[in-house]
Amino acid sequence: MQTLKKKLTEQVLRTSGVNVRKCMRCGKCSGSCPSYDEMDYHPHQFVYMVERGDVDALMKSNYRCLSCMACVERCPRGVAPAKLIEAIRLMVVRQQGQNHLKADQIPALLDKDLPQQAIVSAFRKYSK
């Protein structure tokens, strides 16, 4: 689980091109954010969360960001929190492919009374 977290964090940093260590925790991004009150995690927080590797929580809750880029414009260190959100959203889209049914998962799901045809059609439907 640790290595998955590391891989996800690396992917976010690589896709977004953001250097999260430049953040000086000033909070100007959060001060400029128009949808601050709607968010679960705010711009100043998610920069720190990515640095710490808490990417999972962000993958579940990043939809209130309007991509207005005010934080990118105002950040005195050029950290660009909105770019991190974009990268995380991209990762979520790519991860969708991971919840498909795979061939080697089938034996565990089998019921001995299930007809063969049902197995084949289910696999066809859930592996897209």
Added chain:
Amino acid sequence: MQKIGVFVCHCGTNVAGTVDVNAVAEALKNEPGVIISTDYPYMCSETGQNIIKNAVRENGLTGAVICSCSPRMHEVTFRKAATAAGLNPYMLEIANIREQCSWIHKDMPTGTAKAIVLGKAAIAKVNLNVPLTSGESPVTKRALVIGGGIAGIQTALDIAEAGFEVDIVEKSPTIGGKMAQMDKTFPTLDCAACILTPKMVEAAQHENIKIYAYSEVTEVKGFVGSFTVKIKRKARYVKENICTGCGDCTKKCPQKKIPDEFNLGMNNRSAIYIPFAQAVPKVATIDPEHCTMLKTSKCGICAKVCTANAIDYTQQDEYIEEKYGAIVAATGYNPITLENFDEFAYSRSPDVVTSLEYERILNAAGPTDGKLVRPSDGVHPKTIVFIQCVGSRDTSGCGKQYCSKVCCMYTAKHAMLTREKYPDTDVYVFYIDVRTAGKNFDEFYRRAVEDYDVHYIKGMVGKVAPMADGKLMVQASDLILNEQLHIYADMVVLATAIEPDKSARSLATMLTASMDTNDFFTEAHAKLRPVESPTAGIFLSGTCQGPKDIPETVSQAGAAAVKVIGLLAKNKLTCNPCVAHSDEQLCNGCSSCEKVCPYGAISYSDKEFRMPGRTTAVRRVASVNAAVCQGCGACTVTCPSGAMDLNGFSNRQIMAEVDAICR
């Protein structure tokens, strides 16, 4: 042929442990030019030095090679010994067989072989050495201080007290600088004018100090100990030695709508003006951009009103030339302009002010006579928001990368002064970090929080939006509570970054002093030589070298003064003899060398040379000023004719070393 003596040091067992010193002495005995070769356990000791001295005297040695520790250790020691024995100190070379041989290689045969090679290289070099003598240059016992703020004034006072003449050149009509614009200074809350004006008066009255106000330096020639400086004394259109500073002209001048620079444009002055009541010199100045008489030849009221007859509309800029031994740069700072920070609405609302503007508002002699009122409607503000770090610590390109150092303290000061005088006004400070590193500084800021109830909030302001009802909506983040705040303020004060004065860059070029990318003067060594520029004879005082507060400025001003005094106390300066020199016969005057010299040590002159057929021709040739040249050798490689060479590290000497190593 030289008569060289070789002295191999054992350095106890430091060398002798891994290098066979006897074998080295034996092997080097046969080198060309060597007449004696010996070894001894401790060459740097008194006995060892006596061996060298006796050998020089008894054998009439003309050169010496010491195989020992690094020249960075004992070159000076052995050179002194040589001088004592009557041998020119520059006829001595050191082969480093300790730090760069015996301490590195543990295998004795390998170490010995390398020590012999290094010895051979040193001998080959000494065979080509020529005696060098340190030159001398004179010292003019006068100093120039450029900049008349607290740094320049303090430096000048210290130098003058030591008995040397000092001139202060200040480009605005009065000395005093930024400190004259301040109200109170942290951490003591002393009135700035009360502690500055006595110093200004002392500088004006000191017999050793001459103040050239409303003047600028236009040209600097020369080198340490002998600078020649051209100063432009701008025309005030008022005779400085007659004007009494009574101020009648300023009252009667019809042009009254000119933004007053001293109050940062928050109120107006007349075309003929005295910057502030305690100005030194207390003399009026006419602003030529706005004076009706100077622009259209109609008016002349001030001349009629002046009882001393001090007005002179025909006055011209005057140029004077003076000689100095040392120059101190004390050009100070300015707050940055805020075009890149539109989010704070500075240009859209007069109630958003910079800290220096707020300082003027609080000052009893300022545009509002010390009453805290909003610039827009003169109403007393009930809520004030202070924003820190506007333009500082900014790597995005909009502002400055560095921390401006003074803002955390002065904001705490402003907050405290406001709360003390107006307990009904709410004060908020939005900060990233609070930096209070000086003596009594942290206690000062905690008093603001704990005793004066200033609301310090960790977070930054995202934007300031002027509302229709005249209030300013401040949207900011509170990072500790994790909330976004909206505060409806009556005034917003921006703690703006500070940057060096714009005149500093052209001055640095004139002085050939180094500057960094932020336009601060660089010091010779960041830790150990903070008040000297790498260019000899130029010293640094105050914020032109880096952001700092008044206590530090005064310390640095004193330090710069001491360095100047140390220089001016000498009657002559000895120059480093390992300098470049140009062979006039080979030089073609192409100027390549001048362009690469970091110190401006190379100049050209036209000289007459004999030509074939009993004629003469005048040719432009380079000459190196031995007092300024630091011996880097950049010019020697640049020279396309090979005319330029370096004493002590000549081309032939280095080639000889290369040959000896590669044999």
Added chain:
Amino acid sequence: MQINEKNEFTPNIVAFCCNWCSYAGADLAGNNRLNYPADVKIIRVPCSCRVNPMFILRAFQKGADGVIICGCHPGDCHYTTGNYYARRRLTMLFSMLDFLGIDRGRTRVEWVSAAEGAKFAATMNDFVETVTNLGENKRLGDLRCRK
């Protein structure tokens, strides 16, 4: 060319070190008793900008197998601009050596500060290894200079 007792080739390396930073760094390496091969012999110059490309060519002509020039880090030159000139000149020299067919591994520029004794030793170790693998410098060696 040098052959040691084991009949292996050991290169002849000339190092030009600037007095203020890299020479001091070499001294520090000695102070800390770090090891690097004895094939490296150091010539002290006041600044890396004193190094004339002619010296380097002379070294190769006389039989050196590798030449390394060490100076202060850019921005830290004791004479403010010397190492910038050195950098430019040596870049041009090395591209000329490329044209002559001299392997790039035989020359190097390294910026070593007075505090970097370990870096100096590591650089020398690496450089000697590279040059040893390249073998003897036959291209620029002048037979007339062989005694």
